[in-house]
Amino acid sequence: MSQAYLRNLNPAQLQAVKHPPDIPLQILAGPGSGKTRVLTARIAHLIFHHHVAPQAICAVTFTNKAANEMRARLDILVGVHDTACIRMGTFHALCASFLRRHGRMVGLETNFTICDADESKKIVKALLGEHSKDLAAKRISLTEGTLMSMISKAKARGQTADELEANYRRSRASGSRKRSRLPSDVNNEDNSDDEQSQIMQDPNIMAVLIDIYRVYERTLRSSNSLDFDDLLLFGVCLFKRNPAVGEWCQHVLVDEFQDTNTIQYELMRQIAAASRCVTIVGDPDQSIYGWRSAEIKNLINMQRDFLNTQQILLEQNYRSTASILGASMAIVSQDKKRVAKTLRAEHPAGPSPMLQLFLNEHQEAGFIASEIKKLVAATGGMLEWGDFVVLLRFNALSRLIESALQKEGIPNRILGGHKFFERLEVKDLLAYLQLIDNPHFVAAFTRVINVPARGIGEKTVNEILGAAQRLKLSPLEVVMRIHDGALPDIKPSVKRKLASFVPPVRELQTFARKDTLPSDLIRHLLESIKYDEHLRKTQKDWDSRWENVQELINFASEVEKNMENTKAAEPDEQPWDGDWDVLEEFDRDQLNDEGFVETSSDAVHKDKGTRKAREQQPEQDTPLRMFLQASMLSTDVASENKDDGKGKVTLTTCHAAKGLEWPVVFVPAVEKGTFPSHRAEDVDEERRLLYVACTRAQALLYLTHANSRMCAGEAKKKDMSEFVSAVLQNDKSYFSREAPNLSAGDRTLIAQLLGRNAPDEAEVVRRMAQYNSSTQAWNASYGFPNYSVAQPRLAGSSDSAPPSVRPPPVNPSLTAGPASAAMSQSAAPSQSSPAPSASDGPQSSTVKSTGVKRRLGMGRTGGGYPNKKFKTPGNTSGTSNESTPCFADVR
């Protein structure tokens, strides 16, 4: 029984799993080679064979989602109970939980609030405002975004504001040789790097940066809050100062190691300080987070820091067809600096990856939608909606494709787009709860004090904040005292207005102290501030926002359930339980004389917070706190919601697709300026990104691009991505220009690859007939360009046909139904690209329309609730596309 986890591993994988635990191990391997599978099996092996206690294992994943998936796999291998005991999560999540318990050792209250990127930006923006005159005078434009990312980069290197300043001083002193650059060589590739360093050399900018960095840190500290980088920094500090905190850990395993940054690596070192037992898994070719300070160097650093580190390579790819793998390798191999590596395909060639060109992004989106439909039919239903993914360079590209899918009635979900926890209605409610848990979290206070509208505007808020600083109280406390009459009212009279704020907050505090479940807290909150009315009054789309509110309650319930389960699974065997008291005493002494990090020199607030928190919240893991933490750390409710994902086409970014796989992958906009992004700093990284995207595909891969595309306002001509054209130059055979007509052989191959049953051929014929008739009826009745039956319109074909389609009029050239093939053929092949096949082969062109119009009503029904935000036309904005499925105008 216990050996089950060793089955289904090849010799190299087995070797990695059985590698002696005390010899540091690097498993380096390409995509689809089973790295994650090996990591999971190795954990099982540690538990079963080496009898390592599950709670002595620390497994680090890149995302929460990956952690959940690994948990699910381990549930099967080692059982739910043991799995629940493993310390598993992202570096951030792990740090958050360590700091909840031991935060005091590094000067933190256990009720610290995690400040998300949005709030961080707001803080920086406010600070930037103070410098705006100064900057404007010097004609410098700086956005809070760039500033924030500079700060974040400094933090990811472990640089404090002081250190940054010292560093800068030193580098200036040592005679900086400034190269003057002509504006004309902006198109040089390494230009952006220079640009970066040029910014970092501008004394004005550096002065502002350092100042804002410093004040930003002070703001966070006095708010008793940590931003994402702080979680790691304080985590490192915790282990460094109190090595005993890490003694429980006997083995650390890190997935996606190529994307760890300096601090994360430092953290890994600290956690492994006692045991020196480390296993990492990674692939340099898949390093795509350099922009977030990931350091590929960490692989070498590890060899330096952990003596006798050994490497095991996995060279067999089990995920993709050989042709997909070949094309992907051809792409990534363009990187001359890359270390070549072997990757053999386990599976046969299969259909070639497709590379297709369209007139514009609408045609591209339409093609994707209709191709998905076609493939479901052509596989007799063996492929379902959930088997398809569209991988995008950036989120905004999802809009068109989403609506194309909806027009075709294809259910879909957008992963990570406009994130759930970033919606205003969700943030409002969370802010109330954050304020309840941590009255010092000013960001939450300023957000909710006037929600719903209480007539407390900017001016009043500033008065309150000023008073709070003078009195050394939290703004919440100030406002409560004013309400109670314990403090005098302030200039713009506010006392009366607080009647709708203070009592509800007090009530919530009382509930929270009694450990009322978060879901119930939210319900109370909604009622006491009449949030539904507020939404109705202020938001056009209040109903869908109200659904998000309900979804938040659901999420809270999920978290509550998980907490119960976790508690049940690990009664009270917290790994560190034994030495907790000792540690704390030991450290309090230490803390008294030496304080803590430079940035928290703000002793006044700290003391005050300390006393308050000890009186009010002696407990660390209150349900409310756990809920808030889960909210801040999880990007997506969908990843928790199992029911959602299946049965829908997924739209997401290439970045978010890391580590995942789908039978069919579409990558749109494979164009210069998108792949690589025109603002990318590192072109090689962009290429790797495309490589990652391609290697998600198991059976079928489509790269598409358009001749012109609306970008930031105006239509732009687009060329094919150099990553692909470079491949074509060497060898055109990697890609096919025609959409495949799946043969029975293809179906069998796909079935085998996916471990499914091949469909009945009769079913295939039936579905294809149905598919053809429905698309034809649909196209005919809407005068829609007939891209559908794998009929991309070609570049260079006369633009006159589709664009001027106004609602119902039917384009004459399309009424002929299947004959539309002729249209495509008239197209002139464009520059480098041979023409896609004109006709789509037997199924589509020979099966006559049966005249069934079943699809007619499907235009706008879509599937489920899209993440629709913002208003629909309603007002004067030109044509409404609400009622007519055909798009307004394609010019």
Place this chain on the structure above:
DNA sequence: AAGATGAACATTTTT
């Protein structure tokens, strides 16, 4: 203080 309007403007990627 809040709502309404229009102009300017900018779109990577995420824990």
Place this chain on the structure above:
DNA sequence: TGTTCATCTT
């Protein structure tokens, strides 16, 4: 394309 900011009016 959609969003954010500035300015205006109530």
